[in-house]
Amino acid sequence: MKKHPVSLTVNTDTYDLLIEPRKTLLATLRDTIGLTGTKEGCSTGDCGACTVIVDGKAVTSCMMLGVSANGKEITTVEGLASRDQLHPIQQAFIDKGGYQCGFCTPGFIVASKAYLDENPNATEAEIRHALGNNICRCTGYTKIIEAVMSAAEAMRNA
Amino acid sequence: MRNFEFFEPTTIEDASALLTKYNGKAKLLAGGTDLIIEMKARTATPEYVISLEKIPELADITYDEESGLRIGALTKLRTLEKDSIIRERYTALAEGAGEVGGVQIRHLATIGGNISHGSPAADTAAPLLVLGAQVRIASADGERTVPIELFFLGPGQTVLETGEIVTAFECPPRSANEGSQYIKQKIREVMDLAFVGVASSAKSDNGTVSEVKIGLAAVAPTPLRATDAEAMINGNSLTPELLEQAAAAASAQSSPISDLRCSAEHRREMVGVLTRRTLQAAAALAQG
Numbered sequence: 074m075k076k077h078p079v080s081l082t083v084n085t086d087t088y089d090l091l092i093e094p095r096k097t098l099l100a101t102l103r104d105t106i107g108l109t110g111t112k113e114g115c116s117t118g119d120c121g122a123c124t125v126i127v128d129g130k131a132v133t134s135c136m137m138l139g140v141s142a143n144g145k146e147i148t149t150v151e152g153l154a155s156r157d158q159l160h161p162i163q164q165a166f167i168d169k170g171g172y173q174c175g176f177c178t179p180g181f182i183v184a185s186k187a188y189l190d191e192n193p194n195a196t197e198a199e200i201r202h203a204l205g206n207n208i209c210r211c212t213g214y215t216k217i218i219e220a221v222m223s224a225a226e227a228m229r230n231a
Numbered sequence: 232m233r234n235f236e237f238f239e240p241t242t243i244e245d246a247s248a249l250l251t252k253y254n255g256k257a258k259l260l261a262g263g264t265d266l267i268i269e270m271k272a273r274t275a276t277p278e279y280v281i282s283l284e285k286i287p288e289l290a291d292i293t294y295d296e297e298s299g300l301r302i303g304a305l306t307k308l309r310t311l312e313k314d315s316i317i318r319e320r321y322t323a324l325a326e327g328a329g330e331v332g333g334v335q336i337r338h339l340a341t342i343g344g345n346i347s348h349g350s351p352a353a354d355t356a357a358p359l360l361v362l363g364a365q366v367r368i369a370s371a372d373g374e375r376t377v378p379i380e381l382f383f384l385g386p387g388q389t390v391l392e393t394g395e396i397v398t399a400f401e402c403p404p405r406s407a408n409e410g411s412q413y414i415k416q417k418i419r420e421v422m423d424l425a426f427v428g429v430a431s432s433a434k435s436d437n438g439t440v441s442e443v444k445i446g447l448a449a450v451a452p453t454p455l456r457a458t459d460a461e462a463m464i465n466g467n468s469l470t471p472e473l474l475e476q477a478a479a480a481a482s483a484q485s486s487p488i489s490d491l492r493c494s495a496e497h498r499r500e501m502v503g504v505l506t507r508r509t510l511q512a513a514a515a516l517a518q519g
Contacts, residue, residue, distance in 0.1 A: 074234040094237035094280065097267070117268050118336055119422060130309070130338040136267050137339060138260075140237050141284060184335065205421030206333025 079143045083108065084152030092139045099123045101139035102149060110150040110179050114208070121207030124180040124187075125149050131187035133206070150179035153186060161231070162186055162224040171220030173211035181207050185221045193229055197222060232270045235277055239285045243396060246281055247371040251394035253279040259396065260284075261305055261344035264336050289343070289398060292317070299404040304343025304397045308355070309334065311342060321402060322516060323358035323411035323430040323509075330354040330415045333422050343397045346379075349387045349453075356383070356454035357430035358413045359400060360446030367399040374398075383453035408435045409442070410516025412509045416501050418492075425449045426493040429481075429505035435517035439468045445477075445506055450485035450498050457481035460506060469514050477510065478503035 076091045083106060090105055102108050102125065114122035116135050123134045126148040153160035162182050165171065172178045181204065188203040189195060195203070200221050201214070209217060240246040250257055257279035260266055269275035283289055289305035294316045302311065311317055312329035331337055331345065331354045345355045346366070356379070364379040371394060379400075382389055391397070411432035417423040428448035433440040443464045445457040460480040467473055487498035 075236060077237060093234055095232040095234045095270075097232075116271060118264060118332070121333070121335060124335055127338075131335050132338045133335045136262075136264050136336070138237070138263065138267070140239075141260075141263070141282060188334065202420060203334050205419075206335045 077140045077143075079140055081142050081144065082146045084148060090139075094138060094140050096139040097135050098125070098127075098137040098139050098142045098147075099134040101142070102134065102147070105139070108149055108151050111183075112176055112179055114176070114180075119208070120177070120180070121184060121204075122177050122180040124184045124207065126183060126187045129187070129190070131184045148183070148186075150183050153182065160186065161227045162189070162221065165220040165224035165227065166217075169216050169220035169223060171217045172209075177207060177209045177211075181209070181217055181221075185224070189221070189225050189228060193225065195225060200225070232267075233273065233276050235270075235280045237280050237282065239282045241285045241287075243286055243288070243369045243398060244371050246283060246286060247369065247394045247396055249279065249281050250396070251371065254393050257281055259347075261347075262307065262340040264332065264340040265344060265348050283343075283396070294320075294404075296404055300400075300402040302342060302400045302402075304347075304399055305341050306343075307338060308332075308340045308342060308345065309337035311355075312337065320405040320409070321358070321362050321411065323361055323413040323432060323513075324355060324402075326413040327354040327356075327358040327415075327428070327430065330413070330417075330425070330428075336422075342400065346382070346400075347389060347391065347397050349383060349385075349389045351383070351386055351451060351453055352425045352428065352449035353454065354413070354415060354425060354428060354448070357428045357446030357448040358411070359402075360454060360456055361411055361430045361432035361444035362402045362405075363444070365401045366397055367401060368395050369398045370394040370396065376401075380456060385452045406434075407519060408517050409433070410435070410513045410518075412512035412516065414505045414509050416505060424492070427487075427498050427501040427505060429502060429509050431506065431509035431513040433464075433510065433513040433517050435514060435519075439466055440510075440514050440517070441465055443510070445481055445510070447481065447485055447502060447506075450487040450502055452486075455484070457484045457502075457506065459484055464510070469510060474507045474510060478507045481506040 114120035
């Protein structure tokens with residue numbers, strides 16, 4: 074089956090790839106590019122572990138083909154920290170204990186980043202609603218929401 | 232997922248020609264939130280996938296006080312949910328679009344996909360029914376327009392023929408004295424399918440309501456209008472007695488099934504409840 078040339082920017086790097094159409098964006102990021110921070114959970118769009126930002130919008134990368142990402146700008150969890158400083162959302166997840174096993178964490182952090190960029194003054198109810206596409210199976214969501222609320226505040230005051 | 236050949240035509244004519252050429256072996260790709268899942272589960276195994284994303288005229292929303300609203304089929308549900316004109320004048324549609332999946336899914340999923348998939352539970356279907364939507368359909372041979380009432384034939388079945396593509400939805404202009412609302416009955420706040428979805432639209436006319444439309448989803452083989460209830464209400468004021476009668480009439484026009492999520496009895500009951508609530512809300516919005 075014919076492979077397709079795909080050029081996409083992930084975080085700050087541009088990749089020129091030749092990929093099979095059946096490869097999802099998630100598989101392209103993990104297997105072809107080697108960025109394994111983005112996780113595969115349910116693979117059916119329900120759990121949000123595979124969330125990445127495509128042209129400014131959070132999407133479940135298991136539901137998007139790699140060939141459909143041609144020419145697009147993608148941010149993964151690897152692209153959030155600057156050289157020696159974690160992103161405020163990452164720092165807040167540590168400070169508030171917003172994780173246990175950590176598998177859902179990249180998806181939560183990336184979904185939160187995209188949502189707070191869109192709505193920096195989000196209320197707790199809005200954050201809960203916006204993160205409804207992300208599932209954590211270890212624990213409740215209290216610490217996760219606390220982390221996002223506190224990151225939002227830190228980002229507003231920065 | 233089985234492998235397939237991937238096409239990205241830039242015109243509707245080219246997309247339609249490919250769809251006709253590979254009749255039965257090809258699938259259209261819009262947002263992918265249904266198709267890619269079906270391909271992974273191998274309930275869909277197309278040999279050819281035709282992406283519509285590179286066709287520019289499928290993406291726009293335009294509004295004009297004369298000609299009304301035109302929504303390109305590839306418009307993302309998240310865009311509809313946030314569009315200020317749609318929120319203000321076509322409120323039920325913004326609400327329906329915002330009820331699908333979660334944020335990440337709505338950034339991918341399109342209104343054309345939500346409708347073309349033919350699900351009786353599609354969250355944009357009842358809103359489009361009450362907003363008087365016309366479905367624009369194109370093929371290599373030309374275009375046709377089908378009222379949304381006639382678009383659905385059964386679960387997963389629509390009037391689309393080989394080579395035909397939904398290109399847009401057109402709704403008549405709406406004035407400030409018209410209101411609409413959609414309510415979805417569900418368990419989870421997000422990421423759930425409707426047990427029952429009801430939309431109502433009404434125009435306020437000196438204490439009475441007119442141009443009443445009621446749309447029902449997930450309670451029959453296709454989304455449908457509760458025409459008996461509409462006829463009862465048109466030209467009258469919304470008294471509690473009349474609302475009760477309309478609720479009962481809407482309920483009687485539904486034909487729900489029992490399944491894992493909910494019993495038919497509960498669905499029928501909720502059609503009545505949500506008909507009453509959405510009518511009241513639509514009328515209140517219409518009064519401003």
